[in-house]
Amino acid sequence: MSAQPGDAAEFCAGLVREFDFTRYASTLFVAPEQRRALLALYAFNVEIARVHEHIRQPMAGEIRLQWWTDMLAGQGHGYVEGSPVASELMRAIETHALPVERLTRLIEAHQFDLYNDPMPDSEVLDTYAQETSSALFELGARIAGASPEALPEVTRQAGIAETYLHVLTRLPFDASRQQVYLPLDMLTRHGGGVDEVFAGKMTPALRATIEEFVDLALSHFKLMHAPLMQLPQDARRVFLPMAVARRTLERARRSDFNPYTPQPDSRLRILWTLWRASRSRDFRG
Numbered sequence: 001m002s003a004q005p006g007d008a009a010e011f012c013a014g015l016v017r018e019f020d021f022t023r024y025a026s027t028l029f030v031a032p033e034q035r036r037a038l039l040a041l042y043a044f045n046v047e048i049a050r051v052h053e054h055i056r057q058p059m060a061g062e063i064r065l066q067w068w069t070d071m072l073a074g075q076g077h078g079y080v081e082g083s084p085v086a087s088e089l090m091r092a093i094e095t096h097a098l099p100v101e102r103l104t105r106l107i108e109a110h111q112f113d114l115y116n117d118p119m120p121d122s123e124v125l126d127t128y129a130q131e132t133s134s135a136l137f138e139l140g141a142r143i144a145g146a147s148p149e150a151l152p153e154v155t156r157q158a159g160i161a162e163t164y165l166h167v168l169t170r171l172p173f174d175a176s177r178q179q180v181y182l183p184l185d186m187l188t189r190h191g192g193g194v195d196e197v198f199a200g201k202m203t204p205a206l207r208a209t210i211e212e213f214v215d216l217a218l219s220h221f222k223l224m225h226a227p228l229m230q231l232p233q234d235a236r237r238v239f240l241p242m243a244v245a246r247r248t249l250e251r252a253r254r255s256d257f258n259p260y261t262p263q264p265d266s267r268l269r270i271l272w273t274l275w276r277a278s279r280s281r282d283f284r285g
Contacts, residue, residue: 008084012043026240040088052113061114121185134159146235157224164217171259243277
């Protein structure tokens with residue numbers, strides 16, 4: 001039996017609330033008519049980004065990702081109604097004229113997650129970020145009414161900064177799966193390597209790598225600000241998660257920061273940070 005439209009929307013909201021609470025909470029500050037489509041987009045991202053967590057062999061992940069690619073290409077309509085995320089995503093695509101090609105590229109980029117190849121350098125990581133996190137900001141801002149022509153620079157900088165944050169916060173989990181998203185060339189430059197990441201202990205080389213990595217992430221925040229201020233207010237609010245990201249990255253600059261002993265923000269703290277940001281000039285004026 002296929003899910004009713006309201007049930008599908010609620011399913012997407014619940015999925016994002018559980019696995020991407022910061023983005024879920026950010027939708028509380030956007031216009032109601034935009035919220036449903038944003039939650040559909042974010043639920044789709046949760047589904048794609050977590051594929052590698054549910055498989056043991058890359059081929060199984062490839063099959064799951066291919067299902068989504070086929071669905072977007074119009075080859076899977078027989079299954080859309082049975083998938084609340086797919087049905088809500090198709091509704092958002094049709095309502096807001098979202099480019100399917102951008103979503104397909106996001107799926108393709110996450111194929112990297114299925115294998116244990118280390119991230120070779122920051123250039124490749126930046127490309128990965130632009131095809132994944134940047135795509136969410138771009139499509140979300142389009143849902144909120146932004147002109148596509150105004151988005152390339154702000155979504156590029158926001159996506160890279162957010163991806164760098166995810167690399168740090170997920171480092172223990174990824175290391176447990178023998179995956180490394182810290183750029184290998186950066187590790188090598190500081191005298192380190194993947195074995196140090198897998199060992200789960202901070203070393204001088206790893207600390208130096210993280211310090212450089214965090215400084216680079218914060219530089220992308222600075223480059224994001226000017227183009228962000230050129231967007232209409234509704235579209236700017238799609239970028240509210242960056243307020244939480246910036247706070248976390250600033251904390252990572254402290255000398256006692258250790259990614260192997262994470263201190264995640266409470267949901268109340270996330271809501272408080274987003275509320276304060278929503279009332280600031282960056283997101284309100």
